[in-house]
Structures are given as C-alpha cells and as structure tokens.
Amino acid sequence: MRRSVLIFAKPPLIGLSKTRLARSLGKAEARRIARMTMAKTLREVSGDPRWQAVLCATPDKYLASGFGGLWPQRLERRSQGAGDLTARLDKGLAEAPQGQVLFIGADAPDISRALIARAFEALKTADAVFGPATDGGFWLFGLHKRARTVSPFGNGVRWSGPHALADVRANLGQGVNVAELATLIDIDEAADWAVWTKRSL
Numbered sequence: 001m002r003r004s005v006l007i008f009a010k011p012p013l014i015g016l017s018k019t020r021l022a023r024s025l026g027k028a029e030a031r032r033i034a035r036m037t038m039a040k041t042l043r044e045v046s047g048d049p050r051w052q053a054v055l056c057a058t059p060d061k062y063l064a065s066g067f068g069g070l071w072p073q074r075l076e077r078r079s080q081g082a083g084d085l086t087a088r089l090d091k092g093l094a095e096a097p098q099g100q101v102l103f104i105g106a107d108a109p110d111i112s113r114a115l116i117a118r119a120f121e122a123l124k125t126a127d128a129v130f131g132p133a134t135d136g137g138f139w140l141f142g143l144h145k146r147a148r149t150v151s152p153f154g155n156g157v158r159w160s161g162p163h164a165l166a167d168v169r170a171n172l173g174q175g176v177n178v179a180e181l182a183t184l185i186d187i188d189e190a191a192d193w194a195v196w197t198k199r200s201l
Helices: 019-025 027-045 085-095 113-122 164-171 190-200
Strands: 003-009 052-057 076-079 099-104 128-132 138-145 178-180
Touching: 003 027, 003 085, 019 027, 019 190, 027 113, 085 099, 099 113, 113 128, 113 138, 128 164, 138 164
Parallel strands: 003 052, 003 099, 052 076, 128 178
Antiparallel strands: 099 138, 128 138
C-alpha cells in the first residue's frame, strides 16, 4: 500500500509565514522560529523509505527555491493551488495516490519520524487518524484514500481556531473508526512559543 505525507507550508519569509507570531514577537524572530519548525519537520519527514514525502508549497514562485538548503532539492514539490485552505487541502487529496495519506503542517516542533510511523500504523486498523494540537486544531490528519473518497475538509470547517479538529471529524461521518496520536503544540502565537520554550528548557 502506498504511503504519502503531504507537508503544507509557506516559505519562512517575512510577511508570508508566522504573521500572527510576528505581530507579538517581531518579524525577524517570527522568521527564525518558522525556519526552526520547518527544518525540524523536513528533517523528520523527508528521506524516509517507508513513505513518499511531498512539499505542498505556496506561493508558486518559490516552488523551485531551496532557501539555503532548508528545502531539500530531492524533496518533491507541488503547488498548493489557489483558494482558501479548504480548496488547497482538497487539491492535495485529489492529487495524492490511492493509499494512506497524511497531511501535516510545519508548525509543530515536537513532530518526529516515530510519530509519523505511528500514524501510518494506526491506519492499519483505523479509517482516519488525528494528531491533535493544543489549540483545538491538529498537527496531523490522515486517512485511506480510495477511488470514491470524499474530502472531509469542506462543509464549514472553522480553520485556525478551537473547532478545526472537531469539524473535520464531524465531516468524516458516523461510524468512522478514528485514532488519535499525542497532542502537540503548534507554534502560531507568542503564548505557544512561550509554553514550548519553557517546557523545552
């Protein structure tokens, strides 16, 4: 069975990524944190023979960029496409091969190769898997893509808030077997960074 990990990310550039963090900590610090979390994500996820990792990036003009080696040249790149997050996730799902598909961002510094492997292991018996985030969203979502799989990302999902995981889970429908991984911190706000750095000392 094919295994795919789709990494949805923006370049760690001022004005493009970590805009909420930049308002509190400043643009330079927000960029530094963005580079750190992205480097950790790509280091843990790319280059593993157990799955195919794909960087789904936006804007398109940066697709071929390496950012000083931050984005490995060997890593397959795809455009996120146009529209809101729902439309971009729908595109990622539509373009992914049939099999086990994971969606992750680049905001969780505690992500690990072991957790990715655990998500795929969970999908051996579950229909879907979530890696919950402390803010009510999720740092990972995975499912089995089949010929008639219906995207769970539409139908009123309230992104960037405390209801994102619950909304996507509701869209999966009744009777779906859902597994959960460890809850991690997504670094979106200054408070998230303060909690993570204090815990990591």
